[in-house]
Amino acid sequence: xxxxxxxxxxxxxxxxxxxxxxxxxxxxxxxxxxxxxxxxxxxxxxxxxxxxxxxxxxxxxxxxxxxxxxxxxxxxxxxxxxxxxxxxxxxxxxxxxxxxxxxxxxxxxxxxxxxxxxxxxxxxxxxxxxxxxxxxxxxxxxxxxxxxxxxxxxxxxxxxxxxxxxxxxxxxxxxxxxxxxxxxxxxxxxxxxxxxxxxxxxxxxxxxxxxxxxxxxxxxxxxxxxxxxxxxxxxxxxxxxxxx
Numbered sequence: 342x343x344x345x346x347x348x349x350x351x352x353x354x355x356x357x358x359x360x361x362x363x364x365x366x367x368x369x370x371x372x373x374x375x376x377x378x379x380x381x382x383x384x385x386x387x388x389x390x391x392x393x394x395x396x397x398x399x400x401x402x403x404x405x406x407x408x409x410x411x412x413x414x415x416x417x418x419x420x421x422x423x424x425x426x427x428x429x430x431x432x433x434x435x436x437x438x439x440x441x442x443x444x445x446x447x448x449x450x451x452x453x454x455x456x457x458x459x460x461x462x463x464x465x466x467x468x469x470x471x472x473x474x475x476x477x478x479x480x481x482x483x484x485x486x487x488x489x490x491x492x493x494x495x496x497x498x499x500x501x502x503x504x505x506x507x508x509x510x511x512x513x514x515x516x517x518x519x520x521x522x523x524x525x526x527x528x529x530x531x532x533x534x535x536x537x538x539x540x541x542x543x544x545x546x547x548x549x550x551x552x553x554x555x556x557x558x559x560x561x562x563x564x565x566x567x568x569x570x571x572x573x574x575x576x577x578x579x580x581x582x583x584x585x
Contacts, residue, residue, distance in 0.1 A: 381408055385549055390556065394549050406528045409548035413521045415559035417484065417575035420513060420521060422564040423555065424486070425571065427453055433554030435547040438465065443494070448572035449474035452494060456501065459531070466531055468504035469494040476573055482581040483514040506530035515578040523552065
């Protein structure tokens with residue numbers, strides 16, 4: 342009898358926790374939202390991994406924007422290899438079920454298709470992204486990657502919700518000692534019917550998780566030691582400072 346009573350208590354506690362989770366998440370977002378404005382507010386600082394995330398709530402939006410900063414212990418060319426390996430985004434990018442290149446217009450202009458796994462109870466999302474690169478030059482030692490959703494690029498797929506926005510601008514700045522500073526700002530709109538607290542919690546967690554995955558991927562041997570040429574030139578810190 343004691344065992345049965347204990348099991349019932351545990352089961353009830355677990356059920357209550359599941360039922361309460363959305364309410365707690367919504368309450369958490371409302372508390373954060375009340376403190377957000379048009380200025381960036383620090384959300385998370387991980388000194389060990391050298392990652393900082395920020396958020397702000399812009400006028401006329403109920404989904405906040407994000408900013409993330411981090412350090413990658415690698416070379417610029419290795420970063421390019423990870424970014425151009427579109428089929429393997431599921432190994433590091435946020436909740437990716439499928440990813441592939443749709444079109445390459447030039448060495449620095451790509452259309453990419455991604456299916457994202459949605460939270461439980463919601464339909465999965467897909468998004469078409471146009472990614473363009475602005476490369477280094479004599480006056481600028483960093484690379485800028487601009488990513489913008491292009492939802493009308495192809496017809497919608499049954500049972501998936503097309504995302505109207507997964508927009509971000511990412512700057513890669515080489516540092517001494519084969520390190521790279523990555524700084525990203527963006528806004529994500531999952532489309533369809535998603536509670537704002539759910540979308541905002543994703544935008545709170547996703548940038549941190551993506552940078553952690555990026556840090557892990559650039560250390561993999563297949564990217565670090567590859568001899569396959571990339572379609573554009575990038576330079577590390579020592580090369581950018583060698584110009585007269």
